[in-house]
Amino acid sequence: MSIKVTLRDYMEWCAGTVYGSKFFDEPQFVQDALDELFDGQEFDEGSNSDPDNVYINSFYSITDKEMLDYYGDSLGYDSERDDPAEFIETHEQEIIDCISDEYYYLGHEKGDWYYLQ
Numbered sequence: 001m002s003i004k005v006t007l008r009d010y011m012e013w014c015a016g017t018v019y020g021s022k023f024f025d026e027p028q029f030v031q032d033a034l035d036e037l038f039d040g041q042e043f044d045e046g047s048n049s050d051p052d053n054v055y056i057n058s059f060y061s062i063t064d065k066e067m068l069d070y071y072g073d074s075l076g077y078d079s080e081r082d083d084p085a086e087f088i089e090t091h092e093q094e095i096i097d098c099i100s101d102e103y104y105y106l107g108h109e110k111g112d113w114y115y116l117q
């Protein structure tokens with residue numbers, strides 16, 4: 001026997017979980033991006049898309065500094081020469097493209113970048 005439960009959105013599922021509920025502490029655009037990503041999908045019990053699993057194993061938030069440490073060389077960033085804020089502003093789309101090549105980009109604001117592995 002099986003049952004099917006339909007939820008309004010992914011964040012509704014998150015609300016009833018231990019770790020997935022921590023997504024409510026993240027910016028609204030992260031919540032909206034998760035809702036969009038999982039919209040219309042169906043999951044079996046124990047799915048990798050369970051909010052607890054996604055929060056613990058797939059969700060990342062990195063600072064501008066961490067992002068530049070990781071992607072800066074490939075984008076031509078020179079910490080001795082370039083101002084970090086100016087570099088990020090000038091190369092924003094290239095940074096997003098680099099993140100999106102490896103991960104599911106959720107967005108960024110106020111010095112933090114969000115993505116799913």
